[in-house]
Amino acid sequence: MIQTILLKNRPIGTPKLSDFEFKETDKDLTIQDGELLLETAYVSVDPYLRGRMSDAKSYIPSFELNKPIQCGIVAKVIASKNKNFSSGDFVTGMLLWQTKQVSTGEGLLKVDDSKAPLSAYLGVLGMTGLTAYLGLNEIGKPKAGETLVVSGAAGAVGSVVGQIGKILGLTVIGIAGTDEKVNLLKTKFGFDAGINYNTSKDISEDIAKAAPNGVDIYFDNVGGPISDAILFNINRFARLVICGAISVYNATETPKSLCVQPFLVKNSALMQGFIVSNYSEKFPEAMSHLSQWLAQEKLTYSETVVHGFEKIPEAFIALFEGKNKGKMIVKL
């Protein structure tokens, strides 16, 4: 039996379970020459998928209604008629929310479970790690001694950004939504300071206290009021890496926030949207650093693992409630 999850409705506001539909089929999958049969092992659920569920014009096509959703997956090759892959191999790539599927192998990368746990290839050694490394380096252009603030700091990307910041000699301040997360930032990920935005009386003031020399780089995963608060603390020539805006993904009207232009002019500051796929020529360089740091235990990561294919929509929705610590993974 093969299970698939289809996009049933384009979500309005926060996605609901009823926006997804489960379909089952007993039909066997067969492979042609050059193809592989894959069994899904780990599924990545990521905030950016929310964008593809809407039909607004964006950098990647919208998901089609009544078609399976596609995302980062680690799968096991269970049959192969492709000389590049053998039965028993594990691969990662953009695949479907489906228990088994056929692939031509295009875009798939073999992964080695002796080097790192398989789920890491969806996180610190996958898009998450690449996003953290390349967003910070390519837009943030960090120089040792500078101050970096990361929002969504206990999340999959944010926790890696902060650690890379420390490796590169920055002062790193993280913003997260619970005391437990803020504590993790400092004890597990080596951040210099953490701010709980839910209990802070004045986020801008708390940033000013934690960053007495001002903020040189802001790695933004959230948008909204937290990002507004940063603007009062940026230094001349600050770089604001706009990686995500989870706080507004579910907004049903285009949200308002502080007018950023005067802050950017006053500080000759830069704000740039980051999409990891624009930097694919730098993936090998990034991967080599990330794997090395992971092997040297300079880099660690958190995962929230949910078990069972049928939990995928729930795990996805939980991202918007901040229920994950680090990378949210569904294990089949």
Next chain:
Amino acid sequence: MIQTILLKNRPIGTPKLSDFEFKETDKDLTIQDGELLLETAYVSVDPYLRGRMSDAKSYIPSFELNKPIQCGIVAKVIASKNKNFSSGDFVTGMLLWQTKQVSTGEGLLKVDDSKAPLSAYLGVLGMTGLTAYLGLNEIGKPKAGETLVVSGAAGAVGSVVGQIGKILGLTVIGIAGTDEKVNLLKTKFGFDAGINYNTSKDISEDIAKAAPNGVDIYFDNVGGPISDAILFNINRFARLVICGAISVYNATETPKSLCVQPFLVKNSALMQGFIVSNYSEKFPEAMSHLSQWLAQEKLTYSETVVHGFEKIPEAFIALFEGKNKGKMIVKL
């Protein structure tokens, strides 16, 4: 008799005449070795001066209360004990709102009234032209065939930006506040299209019509709702040059506008604050292009000239009412 204009109060909201104070003195100015005596000929009034009148931290120090205001001026040397300058020379530089003054010559540039009218050295051959050229090139990074939108398009900087855009092979759309200005954009400055933001029913829609291929570069002089409307029309990898935000300079509370982050992420777009003084090493290159284009009549400019030293505060305040077409100049 020497007249000076002092900053009496830090303006709240739009500056008022009562924020300025005139002072007269009969005391003669004398010069020491190395100094010059200058007689002010043309005074530039610019929106950015509003920033220096407030005491908020910024890229240049605030003006001090009860001290003369400083700005771009063309003055005549009426006595010189400095070997680099002779009586009768005209110079430009940052000088005081004062009819006569003493200078060491530091930071002053000799200007040649046989090459261009003296007031042009405060406009198209001064900070205005440098701002237009360097903002467009250094942040906008134009490529022939792209589409450029300019706000404050009939203003001193905007009208030059648009013309440089045309010289570089761009499609250029200007946004201005009266039909007369919009008409000027097309007939005098060679813009491809113009939008009157005061009569437009939907600025975003009008931009979409004028820019069927989307917007690659936005040169922003105004901020506020006009800049919001641009966001719906930007292309992938768009560059937004934030040169000024005149619409919000007089705001007494930090104004709200559209949350820009999702637009920047979706389009991998860049937004960067531009301050001309950061690019001083490129001034000679820029000046050589600007003077050449002016001599070739590829570049033209508008001036609104107000007569009389005592009119300086009025001319400055009029900027915020859009009363100027092109560069606002006070001639003594």
